[in-house]
Amino acid sequence: MRERKKALERLLAVKAQLRELEQARLVEIERHQAKAQDDRDAMLGFLDGVGEKDPLLLSLACRRVVGAARGAAALEAKANAQKEIVLRRSVQKQGVEKLLREAAGALERDEEKRRLLEIGERQAGAPSTSLP
Numbered sequence: 468m469r470e471r472k473k474a475l476e477r478l479l480a481v482k483a484q485l486r487e488l489e490q491a492r493l494v495e496i497e498r499h500q501a502k503a504q505d506d507r508d509a510m511l512g513f514l515d516g517v518g519e520k521d522p523l524l525l526s527l528a529c530r531r532v533v534g535a536a537r538g539a540a541a542l543e544a545k546a547n548a549q550k551e552i553v554l555r556r557s558v559q560k561q562g563v564e565k566l567l568r569e570a571a572g573a574l575e576r577d578e579e580k581r582r583l584l585e586i587g588e589r590q591a592g593a594p595s596t597s598l599p
Contacts, residue, residue, distance in 0.1 A: 468574045475567040482563050486556035493549040500542045507535040 510532045514525065 468570065468577055472567065472570045472574055475563060475570055479560065479563045479567055482556065482560040486553065486560055489549065489553045489556050493546065493553055496542060496546045496549055500539060500546060503535055503539045503542060507532055507539065510535060 510528050514528050514532065
């Protein structure tokens, strides 16, 4: 029973590390999303007054905005997939935590039974202390 508890503790540590790793990946994706949004906003600000000045710059800026929008959509899909992974890791971690609590409870019950049996054996083998 102790081996099972130790194995579950190690598994819980691994699951926690994996969840943290997936969470870090999600943060990185969200950082890229924010950068793409800033780039798109900057291009839209640039487009505000360039239409009258240079049609070539307007065309290039429009392409850049469209490319940024496509990139943002791809990052959004990637972020959603990563959120699913983080959620799955969280559920796995919670499942292992539950198993660990159950194993700890079972181990504690076994230890209590062992202690009670030892007390009973000592009392059964001990001479009577009452006076004749």
